[in-house]
Amino acid sequence: MSEQQAVLQQFRETIHKIKSYEEALGLLYWDLRTGAPRKGMDTRSESIGMVSGEMFKLSTSPQLGEWLSALEEKGSFEELTEIDQRLVSETRKEYDRSVKIPPKLYQEYVVAAAQSENKWEEAKAQNDFKGFQPYLEKVISYTNQFIDLWGAKATRYDTLLDQYEPGMTVSQLDKVFGDLRDKLVPLSAAIAASPHQPDTGFLRQSFDKSAQKSFSLYILEQMGYDFEAGRLDESAHPFATGLNPGDVRITTRYLENDVTSALFGTIHEGGHALYEQNIMAELTNTTLCTGTSMGIHESQSRFWENVIGRSRPFWERYFGELQSRFPGQLDVSVDQFYRGNNIVSPSLIRIEADELTYNLHIIIRYEMEKLIFDGGAKVSDLPELWNEKYKQYLGITPPSDAEGVLQDVHWSGGAFGYFPSYSLGNMYAAQFADTMEKELEGMWSLVGRGELLPIKEWLSERIYKYGKLRSPSELVQSVTGKPLDPQCLVDYLTKKYTDIYKL
Amino acid sequence: MSEQQAVLQQFRETIHKIKSYEEALGLLYWDLRTGAPRKGMDTRSESIGMVSGEMFKLSTSPQLGEWLSALEEKGSFEELTEIDQRLVSETRKEYDRSVKIPPKLYQEYVVAAAQSENKWEEAKAQNDFKGFQPYLEKVISYTNQFIDLWGAKATRYDTLLDQYEPGMTVSQLDKVFGDLRDKLVPLSAAIAASPHQPDTGFLRQSFDKSAQKSFSLYILEQMGYDFEAGRLDESAHPFATGLNPGDVRITTRYLENDVTSALFGTIHEGGHALYEQNIMAELTNTTLCTGTSMGIHESQSRFWENVIGRSRPFWERYFGELQSRFPGQLDVSVDQFYRGNNIVSPSLIRIEADELTYNLHIIIRYEMEKLIFDGGAKVSDLPELWNEKYKQYLGITPPSDAEGVLQDVHWSGGAFGYFPSYSLGNMYAAQFADTMEKELEGMWSLVGRGELLPIKEWLSERIYKYGKLRSPSELVQSVTGKPLDPQCLVDYLTKKYTDIYKL
Numbered sequence A, B: 001m002s003e004q005q006a007v008l009q010q011f012r013e014t015i016h017k018i019k020s021y022e023e024a025l026g027l028l029y030w031d032l033r034t035g036a037p038r039k040g041m042d043t044r045s046e047s048i049g050m051v052s053g054e055m056f057k058l059s060t061s062p063q064l065g066e067w068l069s070a071l072e073e074k075g076s077f078e079e080l081t082e083i084d085q086r087l088v089s090e091t092r093k094e095y096d097r098s099v100k101i102p103p104k105l106y107q108e109y110v111v112a113a114a115q116s117e118n119k120w121e122e123a124k125a126q127n128d129f130k131g132f133q134p135y136l137e138k139v140i141s142y143t144n145q146f147i148d149l150w151g152a153k154a155t156r157y158d159t160l161l162d163q164y165e166p167g168m169t170v171s172q173l174d175k176v177f178g179d180l181r182d183k184l185v186p187l188s189a190a191i192a193a194s195p196h197q198p199d200t201g202f203l204r205q206s207f208d209k210s211a212q213k214s215f216s217l218y219i220l221e222q223m224g225y226d227f228e229a230g231r232l233d234e235s236a237h238p239f240a241t242g243l244n245p246g247d248v249r250i251t252t253r254y255l256e257n258d259v260t261s262a263l264f265g266t267i268h269e270g271g272h273a274l275y276e277q278n279i280m281a282e283l284t285n286t287t288l289c290t291g292t293s294m295g296i297h298e299s300q301s302r303f304w305e306n307v308i309g310r311s312r313p314f315w316e317r318y319f320g321e322l323q324s325r326f327p328g329q330l331d332v333s334v335d336q337f338y339r340g341n342n343i344v345s346p347s348l349i350r351i352e353a354d355e356l357t358y359n360l361h362i363i364i365r366y367e368m369e370k371l372i373f374d375g376g377a378k379v380s381d382l383p384e385l386w387n388e389k390y391k392q393y394l395g396i397t398p399p400s401d402a403e404g405v406l407q408d409v410h411w412s413g414g415a416f417g418y419f420p421s422y423s424l425g426n427m428y429a430a431q432f433a434d435t436m437e438k439e440l441e442g443m444w445s446l447v448g449r450g451e452l453l454p455i456k457e458w459l460s461e462r463i464y465k466y467g468k469l470r471s472p473s474e475l476v477q478s479v480t481g482k483p484l485d486p487q488c489l490v491d492y493l494t495k496k497y498t499d500i501y502k503l
Helices: A003-034 A038-059 A062-072 A082-099 A103-126 A129-150 A156-164 A170-193 A209-223 A261-277 A294-308 A312-325 A334-340 A358-374 A379-394 A420-439 A443-448 A453-462 A472-480 A487-500 B003-034 B038-059 B062-072 B082-099 B103-126 B129-150 B156-164 B170-193 B209-223 B261-277 B294-308 B312-325 B334-340 B358-374 B379-394 B420-439 B443-448 B453-462 B472-480 B487-500
Strands: A232-234 A240-244 A247-252 B232-234 B240-244 B247-252
Touching: A003 A038, A003 A062, A003 A082, A003 A240, A003 A247, A003 B003, A003 B038, A038 A082, A038 B003, A038 B240, A038 B247, A062 A082, A103 A129, A129 A156, A129 A358, A129 A379, A156 A170, A156 A358, A156 A420, A170 A358, A170 A379, A170 A420, A170 A487, A209 A232, A209 A261, A209 A312, A240 A261, A240 B038, A247 A261, A247 B038, A261 A294, A261 A453, A294 A420, A294 A453, A294 A472, A312 A334, A312 A443, A358 A379, A358 A420, A420 A443, A420 A453, A420 A472, A420 A487, A443 A453, B003 B038, B003 B062, B003 B082, B003 B240, B003 B247, B038 B082, B062 B082, B103 B129, B129 B156, B129 B358, B129 B379, B156 B170, B156 B358, B156 B420, B170 B358, B170 B379, B170 B420, B170 B487, B209 B232, B209 B261, B209 B312, B240 B261, B247 B261, B261 B294, B261 B453, B294 B420, B294 B453, B294 B472, B312 B334, B312 B443, B358 B379, B358 B420, B420 B443, B420 B453, B420 B472, B420 B487, B443 B453
Parallel strands: A232 A247, B232 B247
Antiparallel strands: A240 A247, B240 B247
């Protein structure tokens, strides 16, 4: 074995170890959120802390740094396979990011973030922004220290964005979000002014939970979710977690008085899961065996939930089956049902927002995060700023901070730069759908016949199988032949809602 | 902080880490056996291997050896608390055992044992002892190398016994098993000759699984199993696993045509779980936070399953409730039901054996293990030896090796010295019950009224809370005022079956 081969083997073994730790941690968390007994949680948290700590130690070890340098040497790097090259460059990126933060500072931050999350929960319940303010200030101060240590890019906020959407910048987002905002605000207003508002009353009844569950399982199966490589459980907040490509679990939450909440939640998480179940086998046991970014991951959950699951052909195929599971309860036409599940209406709470106005919630948060890190906004100004933007973009004013600036957990835990992923997901999804319509003949007829597997196959071949082997921008370019283009989402929404609201 | 305090702190942190790894591994295994998707199992096994390897590295690190030596120094050791002293001596024992085996040899053994287990499964299905023989020989050869490395005690087999029942010896077991055998063989014969054989026909019907489950849950609750510190799931082979004292899980398996199989299985695992749920908080996060030996652990499962769960007072209290869950199906008297659940009859298969003859199955295996490691028996002789002993002690001859020497998985995986734990459990259970009857006033009236919590409390105070803080022999002596005494089991069985079979 040559020296380079020996280094590569040790490097790959370390990556495999990190991945095994991730699998163990993934299961420890999954279990906490699905059914771990209450009294074991404190000790469990300590175990999670220990395993995370060992993983962090391994990911930042000087030995790993040496192997990386050896593999990056001119001459050496070029001899690596495409997968190994990407593994080296991705690991380098993570390595540099991690070793730049002194362990002590990071530990202080973890404690501060945990305290801040706890305080946020209390502050939200009591509508007490003032009480939360010092905690949030502390978390922001740590985040600013991290930006200094990592090094600011073109803007300080760019450094944060790059954590979740590698390569994404304020310069690019200002443009796409600007376009989006300029077009969605008037579209939203036109919808609000339409006399053709859908009826949603029939959706609010008592719907048997086991029938909801069996329908959710049926739709997952139709989507091509592999139940031999996953399972569906319940949790307070639905999520998907890929322990390995043969074990990608999802959870949902059944609401008795809402027949589609759990279903759309399941389809959403199912979309995340299809991504992780279909990554090429060559990436198993490497850190490339996951979605390439939060935005691309979100594009898959939203593609399945919104583009497919809230489409007219989908319900033309499946509404009869849903009706038959709730005899006498859904005595409406397919059209009424389809329109009832696609109402657009400005609202206060992001996670309850519709497919269109959701993006305005995100743009507000994006603009505020920029103000925090690059615009000199003070934490004490955030509630007022928030309310102004809601008035401006959505035409409504939160009656309380609990329903305003305090509604999301993200900032309390330091997840700045994450929010844009959600709208990026919507934009990527629409752009992928646009290409799919052109390439996959009769795509909507397939959906109308319940033949969803060719759709899953197309996504697997074009997107899923690559895992982290392609960056988000490489992926979008290679699949759609152009960079991120917000017009696809605008067109998709305009077409859809012009029909529904007869604009 | 003094130097000793600093060493102690680092030592305790390492022990805590080992315990956290154990928790993660415990969950990874629990998940594999209760519901992990099939396609993820290969990668899961690799993750388990990695985490086990890291734990082993930590448990055998030279650094840990240095801390142990420092803490054992004259003067230092005496200043430690009772818990720390025990932690040091237990860790030393494990440490010495582990470091004496070269890692390479151990890895070879793990592979050989896994291959042998696979082959055993096939050989049992095909009744092919000859095909299994070379695999078993290999596992025995590794075991003999381990005995040489660890150092043989008074006998070679003593070294194996000590792994599962610390301090137990052939010299002691020969005596107690000899007494037991001499008294149980004639008792078993007298029972077989009795004209008063219980009826069991009514037990074989189709019993609704959900009703079985709800009754099992009810009985667990009656026993004082804490559902906020555990959960009940299903698996092919029932087991209990203590991840931490606040998370002690059990599994069971429901048989449609047997109304008590799952129930007694649940009570059995519930007994194991009560032990682990009630260990004193001071031992949490240490390796003393578990049962003190396999035999003592088994005494608790068997105490609850047999001594309590198969007693007349228990069914006088609970039979009505069982009847009401299966309307029209259990139309017999309490006496008939009680006797039907306590038949004694020599049989071929250990895990299906009754409370009395079970011990003869164990004594046979004990005698054979002695012959393998100290008596020069060849593997090729085992089937014949097995059949001779079954003829001698149980009066029956296996019609095939599949129902004879191939029935148990233990030897294939190298678990020599484990079998005696089961009968030790029966003996300890009877001896503890004997003391409980004297100390806990009206014990059987409590059972007859369904007041099981005082029984759980007594066991917690006398046994459970100590975890591994007392050795098996210290525990038996302190609880019952005498060493292990097989006469308690003989007396218990004689009294019980003299009544049932009207001897």
